[in-house]
Amino acid sequence: MIKVFLVEDEVVIRDAIKNSIDWEQEGYEFVGEASDGELALPMILKEKPDILITDIRMPFMDGLELSRLVKKELPDTNIIILSGYDEFEYAKEAIKIGVEEYLLKPISSNVLLEHLGEVASKIHEKQKEYEQRERRIREMREKYLSFQKRDRDDNINSIKSSDADFDINSVDDLKEIQDAIADFLSEGIPEDVPHFVEALLDKMPREHFRSIILRQYVIVNIFATVTSFCKKFEDKVEKTQTEEIAHLQELKDREKLLREALATAESQEDIQTYMTQLLANALEVRNTVSDRRYSDVILAAQKIIKKQYMSEDISLNTVAAEVGMSASYFSTIFSREMNQTFVEYLTEIRMNKAKELLTCSSLKTAEIAFETGYRDPHYFSSLFKKTQGCTPKEYRASRKG
Template sequence: MLKIFLVEDEVVVREGIRNTLNWEENDFIFCGEASDGELAYPLIQKHKPDIVITDIRMPFMDGLELSRLIKKEMPWIKIIILSGYGEFEYAKEAINIGVTEYLLKPINGTELMKSLLKVKENILNERREKANIERFKKEIQEYEEDEKRRIFYDLVNNSQPLGSILERGNELNLKLSAVVYNIILFTIDHTRKNHRETMQLNAVNRELKQLFDISEDIIKFDLFMDGMALLLKGNSLEDLQRKQEYYINRIREIMDNYKGISYFGGIGVAVNRLGELSRSYHEASRAFSYRYIWEENLILDSSAISKTRELLRRTNRLNMDNIVKLDKRKVEIFLKSGSKEDVSNFVDEYLQSIGSENRNSILFRQYVVIDMYSIVAGFCKEIGIEDYELEKPLHNENQYSRLITDFNNTKDYIKRILEKAIELRDNITTKEYNDIVSKAKIYIQENFCREDLSLNQVAASVYVTPSHFSAVFSQKTGQTFIKYLTDLRMNKAKELLKFTDMKTSEIGYAVGYKDPHYFSYLFKKTFNCSPKQYRNSIKKREDSGCFNS
């Protein structure tokens, strides 16, 4: 029910309005009254009515001044002005203030209630429209995140014209233009073991989101299970460096508050053109790939890699007595989560610290070849793959001699078997993902008419977590879950509009929308015409130009 507040200095008129109108029968609540604007204003602030009825001429504070105050502080309140004066200037000023209705006295109860019902309908329509917009925004949030990802990958791969990318960015309120840029790739450990760790992870994500959302200097792109990309913008190289240091320090401060969550970051190189972001991304990716090698809780600058390598060479020269320092666990971890693109950097860095004395040792090279093959073959067996698909080091004597006579040959062999193992792993994963998506599509097809159908429910039906399902579904279909579901529902609605005589409200309900207003809103948002317009256009001719078919 809508709340009504009355401001009228004439007692007889005020009592007449309050006592003679059927408030409850028309879904109104008479919540208060006052004899002038000065007395009314604090009461209106307290009760926050939906509609204020006020006389225009009152002592102390008139209706126009009261209307100005109300519209400034509480712009959603609708105002009906009652005036015994028909002068144009009063009406014009009332319109400028934002008054909804301007009624001339004397006015009877029937006319006032008619005006109130008209204003009530406007309020309800505005609320429905606002609710529809908010719901639509919520539903397309996932789509917008997916489009942001696409924009990022198009930028760093130079796969689309820059003008087109900038236009797409503007549609999402992404201000991409700057003087200089850099990219930071960042990930945190998402493997939670208990409720407390899950709560910590959620808190970290909230703090990071707040940090990145408060400034236009940095744009966050969610890269699914690979973490996030941060596009840092500056007005000069010095300005960019200051901002980079600030954000890295803030990230570290946030992460240090959550000791149980590990992280790793890779910093690229500064560039002064969007078209050169591929170079920044490449360097950031190179630094980021060292998460498989170096310690956790590090944000690594790509420019520091060569210096760190040299330091490691000087301080960690190995020999056959301490060869165990080549940590096999790092290889096993890399095989489980690394990519083919990371193999070269991983192998180079993994073998970097062994020292020239070991690189020149045939015995060492024999050890590394056999050991690496053993690790990779064990991994293949673990995921159900026979090792006959791997290049065996002892296939024949000539091959084995070639592998160990030169350190580069040894290193190239290790890269080949790692790449092959990851390829085989990805083939299995692709099949599993295809099965997940196929089953999910069947479930969606069978349940799209349920209004409460959600990503969480579909993910549960295929036995994966919602975040994992969201990533897999988008990667395999090229659409977010909500976009896929909405397109399916809208196309089903078009079929029913075209081939049945069902009412629009019935069709909306049949495709999963109990609220007919929201269904019509979403249909128009999708096809640029209402369901009724679409149906009428079919009767005139097939596929009229008012919609996208």
Template sequence: MYSVFLVDDEVVVREGIRNSIPWDETEYTLVGEAPDGEMALAILKDIKPDILITDIRMPFLDGLALARIVKKTQPWIKIIILSGHDEFSYAQEAISIGVEEYLLKPVSSGSMLECLHKVAGRLDEEKKQRNDAENLKRRVMSSNDIMKEKWLCDLVSGAASTSSAMEQAREFDVDIVSQVYAVAIAELCCEKTNSTELERAKSIIESLASASEGILCFSSGVDTITFIIKGKDGDTVEESAYSLAQGIKYETERNTNSLISVGIGSSVNRIGLLPQSWSNAKSALKYLSATGRNMIAGVNDIHPVTDSAHTDFGADPVAVRLRHATKQDIDCIVEQYSGILNESGARQGTIAYYLLYDIIVAARKLALEFGGSHRDLFPEDLQPGDVSALADSPESFRAEVRRILERIVALRTAREGSGHDSVIQRAKRYIQEHFADPDISLNTVAAEVNYSPNHFSTVFSQESGETFIEYLTWTRITRAKQLLASTSLRSSEVAYEVGYNDPHYFSFLFKKNTGKSPREFRTETPPGGE
């Protein structure tokens, strides 16, 4: 399936495209729409569609300006331009930006589908090329490329002085000059150790980075890629770093079997301070590795630690894993332990006993560290026979591991919560209070909690398990269901009450999320039923 996002300031055009194409019968999903480029840009950061359909002439931010920004920040998105102007200059500029198709209005459903099929074909062809193992094997680095990578590694690690770095930058024809810098490191993890899979992932990452403005990218290890992000100020660099991290993680993980963790260092204002940012990025990666989480984290995102035991990642790997586990990690951890059991063959019962014993010992220590006691986890004192009984079957083993993890997470949350808990709660509270405002967006909520948009988008989705748009839509649809069940407001009035200026788009979203139209929902729901 290919996800499609639509931008046009004319309601009748959006309705025409939305209603004339039988989306459920095609390989395309209409994931959202916006009335102007500025509003679209904020949503695109969250939704990350495959295809963008946009009008040229719109208020606030026109289609060509939107296309330029999208090609820099989300270069994998294919863009179709709609225009009511048969002017060569528009088409010429669209081609220079890298737009895939240019359609003149009015557009029939047949023409639009034909255009979508063309773009989908290009997406398939690109994927096929990335999967071509023979092409990957023929990627041979020149001696100049190898020397360039060595220089960049020396630059970020501090092995090269500023003066020699500037001299070599001229030799390699690399623009290294900037007002502010930050270093980010991406670490790849393949489910199967496979050099071809790693090369595929690296190829995607390098392609995205090369299409992004102000990014220097180089391989810094078998499974790591390092980035130098340049910008005019700290906010710009942070926004670019999180945008890049989101893009490479999204594209690589959906096109390969690799998982990616990205550590982002602090902003620095001199080339000579790049090693400081590089060290920060490594610390963030080390934290992610220790907690077993394939995520994106800046040095300021990792949880502050005051106890020396928290920084000793090698002391007790089970305790480290439990200490930093979140609700979203529980299923993954349980499955990983189940996997170990499945591979243990005839020794499954013995392995289960020792695994569970280690978890119990680590959990008891953590309960004390979090200000509780072992009775918060185990009301009755466990005896060896009890542990043996719990480890007797895979089902009881998994259930007990899950129960312990849930209690540990609850204890830690009660004491201090996630480093981002207060930010997420403030953001959700703001959304709950302002969801009826049609102009609420990722940008406005990010500003409310003093985060850059891409940083906030990353943190919100990772900590909440859903994107900002998904949570906002859920909030609006939930309120709409209440209004439909308890008032006599017309569907269009309900739409306005929950923040949608376009009643038809509200009906489209309502049915997409509930499986029923607003009218069907009201008919089938008894008064006060929601």
């Protein structure tokens, strides 16, 4: 069943879209909703929807920026943008990002279903092509393994013969694979290791796994990339840090197993097993050694937020850039360390300041909204009531009473 995620800051519109369609009957699974791009991003990365429906104008992260981040992290996600603005620049940027549909609001459930159906058809077609490709690969592998089992000696001689003509300069895609591994080790999470390894190996030509020399060349390059990444943590581990030492020793054990793969790995599945073990352990090393660095990053982020909360331009993207992380990785770290999302924390800081101004100043609600980073007084009042349980006016009256 195709998974759908909805992002829309207007509650009435969001509820109308969610409740006017019988998702299951139409062949969809409604996996989540959010009122803003920053709130939505970690949920989307977790749920991995097939289709993302998003508004274009939202207070913290707009639909275009959300689409860019989602396409970077989940390139197979199909995006439908809903907009009340029939402007060429928006549509042109959406096309550039790779958005499937750009629809104008208001939109009926029937019209939305038509467009969802078109996108779903493309998804089913891609899935069918993928399944056919996988079936062909399995058939080729089975034939190859059958041949290997039936006449192993002749097969080895055949492989050696073909390896004699191997030109190492022809393996052009390994640099791209090394870069992908390095990026993942820097910003990936342990839960995604199996999916990353599977996707990475699927991109590699089948001949890399049939030839002994090619298999060994691939393994050595993966091994070197991971080892190079992990070595930069060795100097940071003190002798008293027993947990880190244990992880480094475990990593060395994995490296020993990987070296053994040079002699024993005979298929993509073998290499996939070694890679999964190695990358998972490398991330454990990274996370354990980096926990203290993350606390410094969070402290720096908190200082930035408390200093810039009144600016309408502050966002997860701008703060992430200032602390030197990608937006998606910073979002994950912030939520994990703070037990609340970036937007929730920023809103909390702004609401506390708003309550202070309502109590200690004579500023009007619109002026307080402006002072706390909200250019729309109506949105500020709505958010205040949602988070504090009363309107700004009611809060001020209760303080005076």
